[in-house]
Amino acid sequence: MDYPYVQHHGAVQGVTGSCHQLWLSPQHSLLIDCGLFQGAEVSGQGAGANNLPIEFSLDTVQALVATHVHIDHIGRLPWLMAAGFRQPVYCTHASARLLPLVLEDAFMVGVQRDAELARRYVALVAPLLRGHAYREWVTLIDTAQLVCRLRFQRAGHILGSAWVELDVHYPLQQRRRRVVFSGDLGAPHAPLLAPPHIGWQADVVVLESTYGDRLHEDRRQRRQRLQAVLEHALADGGTVIIPAFSIGRTQELLYELEDIIWRASATGDSSWQQLPVILDSPLASQFTRVYRELDEYWDAEALKRLRDGRRPLDFANLLTVDSHAQHQSMVNRLAHTRQPAVVIAASGMCAGGRVMNYLKAMLGDPRHDVVFVGYQAEGTPGRQIQKFGPRGGWVELDGERVDIRAGIHVLGGYSAHADQKGLVRFVTGMRHWPQQVRLVHGDPSAKQALAEALQAEALRRGRGLEVVIP
Structure with missing residues (x-):
């Protein structure tokens, strides 16, 4: 198996339940988001004490990286905790401020309407939160075999929202890879927040596609x-x-x-x-x-x-x-x-x-x-x-x-989400294009339309680009 690689645990068949595992080595992985499924995408028979919607092992997971605080990206944290997760939760400073409010409400709605129990749960989560500034490199793993750093960039979706750059370095192999997770990207002229920052380079981009098949009115x-x-x-x-x-x-x-x-x-x-x-x-x-x-x-x-x-x-x-x-x-x-x-x-x-x-x-x-x-x-x-x-x-x-x-x-x-034009620009606006784009967080028709738009732009510019729909 070539590392790093991405395994998807949600937002594959639709637009909710975002959860992606970045495997760095056989012993090290990261979770990027862990959200609730909503609507017709609800997983299994629902969640309860004996039916937790965490259907993968946490043995190798070193940390959870939260792109933003919407519950379809962070709402499964109570079940992660119930499954034994006690690793750091990395996010932006603003997300760290908002997250306790979101988690208390999600607990009351989705787990048990017990205010005292919800507060105790949030008190367990609070020490795990690691808030960071935009554009600040943070070292997650530093060994002789593996160095992994992350950086949050403005996504313009909601306050504190970010897309994530992960710089993965294998010193003994003299090999380095840059993996980007878009989270949810905002529209360029949304009120209140600055537009999404465009990255410099990536090898792999995991890209949302909610509105991959349409353009917004101005x-x-x-x-x-x-x-x-x-x-x-x-x-x-x-x-x-x-x-x-x-x-x-x-x-x-x-x-x-x-x-x-x-x-x-x-x-x-x-x-x-x-x-x-x-x-x-x-x-x-x-x-x-x-x-x-x-x-x-x-x-x-x-x-x-x-x-x-x-x-x-x-x-x-x-x-x-x-x-x-x-x-x-x-x-x-x-x-x-x-x-x-x-x-x-x-x-x-x-x-x-x-x-x-x-x-x-x-x-x-x-x-x-x-x-x-x-x-x-x-x-x-x-x-x-x-x-x-x-x-x-x-x-x-x-x-x-x-x-x-x-x-x-x-x-x-x-809409808080970028349209097709914005999503294409997020990839093609990079100085060094990725080799692969993986489309998630969208209905099948939206992903297919976005894939075609990306490939058409790559063809127009004479660039190679592999677009994968997991």
Whole structure:
């Protein structure tokens, strides 16, 4: 067996459950991410004390490298711990700050709804976290036979997200290899965060392909479309429901909504100043506070707005809903009055969380709108609403059939993921191209389309490139 090589334990048949094992030698390996499966991709019969979704040996694993804190990349850590894992968890400084919040919530939702037990679990994980700066080389293994270093680079996906360079050196063989794991790459003009950094060189790239078969609309177009939906709400007294992931999409949406309201109010239209933006997700509220505190990671545009006295993530129209009683009161109020409002609530794929109550109360009323701004995995209610809503269909929510009469909108430009153009550029923008690209984290059609696009670009430039779909 030639080392290093990559073994995939997730995100091979679809877009969730990212988990990849980089074998450095027969005795040394690393895990890059260890995420939960979601939607139709859920593994086996579910997880429990006697059915842990860790189906591989941890004997050689020296560390876990976390590209970012979304649960489809880090959510299986409780089961890793249950299987005996006590090795370091390497991530960026910002991810180390966010990870305890994510893990406590994931434990409560996916393992056991016991706050004290969740806190004890997070207390076990905390000493393992090793936060590092972007572009800082960190030595993981240093022996006469093997030296392995890693470096995090900006991925522009969510706060703290990174793609990972692993420099593997075999001194006795005088051989060196560079392996890159993309994690999730962000779109180039996403709000708040700087775009993904393009690397210098690689021998192997493990590349996500979520949107490998499509191109996003540009930022100006998506903002105009979002504003049009808000104008419909103002005119009809309806609610705009945005199922959003607690970290990343929620903060980008708040940033864009503040700008839409600020610009519209500047024209003298006072109705915009009365439009409440309701953040109904305690976890998203916590993440938003951390985003505000970590503004050193914001991009130049966002920092200028701060200097100009604006509050992109804490503006006057923003209301937060914390308790369950407040949540129920808000659902009833918006469903039975004609007060226009915007509601941002998890979960992003409508697979649970507070957004479910808004959907059950409002999907059947045409004065309301649902706006999807993130990927909806196969088998999730979000995918069903997206697919059947425009046809006047129905969806099953918590065992209840709900007719879809609300307006259904998909704003792909708000996706946290790079589109096909961005993914191709991540590889072809390198000074020294990889010999091999391995496509993961995508539906089969997306991976195939991206493979063809990469090979076409290689052919156009007269370069050799092996593209593998594991």
